[in-house]
Amino acid sequence: MPAKPRPTQLALPVEHFHEPRRPDCPWCGATRLRPRKRDTFPIDECVDCGHAFQNPRLTPEGREYHRRAAAAPPGAPTFRHLRAVARAILPFPEPESWLDVGTGTARFPVAAKRVFPYTSFDGLDPTRRVERAWAAERVEEAYIGHLTAPDIAARLRGRYDVVSMLHHLEHTPDPRAELHAGLAALRPGGHLLLELTNPQSVFASLLGRWWHPHTQPTHLHLIPPANLLVELEYEGCTIVTLDRHTPHTPTDLARATTHALSRALPAPATAPFTATATLLDRALAPVLRHTAFSNAYWVIARKG
Numbered sequence: 001m002p003a004k005p006r007p008t009q010l011a012l013p014v015e016h017f018h019e020p021r022r023p024d025c026p027w028c029g030a031t032r033l034r035p036r037k038r039d040t041f042p043i044d045e046c047v048d049c050g051h052a053f054q055n056p057r058l059t060p061e062g063r064e065y066h067r068r069a070a071a072a073p074p075g076a077p078t079f080r081h082l083r084a085v086a087r088a089i090l091p092f093p094e095p096e097s098w099l100d101v102g103t104g105t106a107r108f109p110v111a112a113k114r115v116f117p118y119t120s121f122d123g124l125d126p127t128r129r130v131e132r133a134w135a136a137e138r139v140e141e142a143y144i145g146h147l148t149a150p151d152i153a154a155r156l157r158g159r160y161d162v163v164s165m166l167h168h169l170e171h172t173p174d175p176r177a178e179l180h181a182g183l184a185a186l187r188p189g190g191h192l193l194l195e196l197t198n199p200q201s202v203f204a205s206l207l208g209r210w211w212h213p214h215t216q217p218t219h220l221h222l223i224p225p226a227n228l229l230v231e232l233e234y235e236g237c238t239i240v241t242l243d244r245h246t247p248h249t250p251t252d253l254a255r256a257t258t259h260a261l262s263r264a265l266p267a268p269a270t271a272p273f274t275a276t277a278t279l280l281d282r283a284l285a286p287v288l289r290h291t292a293f294s295n296a297y298w299v300i301a302r303k304g
């Protein structure tokens with residue numbers, strides 16, 4: 001029997017790896033959808049609740065292919081940004097145990113350890129990168145898989161003071177199930193720390209198909225803050241922080257420039273344009289982060 005093709009050796013172009021298009025919103029079930037972006041990886045938006053989602057979405061094989069292709073994305077969060085995320089937990093009781101979900105190589109636990117040196121950090125990731133992070137003593141315990149998997153969910157139930165998910169829910173097939181699994185891993189009174197792309201950023205409409213979250217086919221869902229807050233409150237949580245400004249990551253213009261020019265020009269020719277866009281991103285950030293241009297938000301919810 002021939003070997004099953006590896007994700008990096010797909011026999012067909014990856015755009016063939018789509019699931020059937022869904023007729024309703026995966027968040028609220030409404031059937032009034034409007035196209036938000038139309039190309040190889042279309043994104044629809046729910047007219048009723050504003051949830052945006054890849055439709056039709058890639059199959060798990062297609063997502064794996066793109067995840068590998070994007071192994072070193074430009075504009076990955078800086079150490080300084082990650083430390084700022086951790087500091088958002090400072091107003092609350094010092095955590096003894098912390099689980100970072102979708103941790104990858106555990107860059108966030110390493111940054112957060114600088115802020116919370118006495119906290120024990122565990123990491124969970126679907127890839128073996130977390131195993132390497134454990135071997136390098138970046139996390140105390142490493143879990144390979146998904147938080148929604150029954151064996152992992154049973155093992156981690158009620159164990160943590162903090163569960164963090166940084167730009168994680170956007171990449172999961174079922175963000176609501178993932179959110180519930182995150183809450184289940186918390187002790188009563190523990191805090192869920194979320195950082196997400198804000199689909200309502202003005203950059204989304206201004207840059208359109210060139211806005212990074214629109215070009216990146218591993219973003220399966222873009223969740224408006226209000227939807228998340230309603231869900232968390234429905235689950236009995238208290239929202240203790242909603243910050244739409246501090247987490248703004250000033251890379252929108254540089255990434256859009258890279259995406260737009262990479263089709264027309266060889267990489268060396270795009271470099272001066274990208275460098276100029278990077279300067280502009282940084283120069284505008286102190287002002288834009290306080291406006292509707294801000295491209296990310298934090299939610300901290302206390303489990304009831």
Ligand SMILES: [Zn+2]
Pocket residue numbers: 025026027028029030046047048049050051
């Ligand atoms: Zn909806």
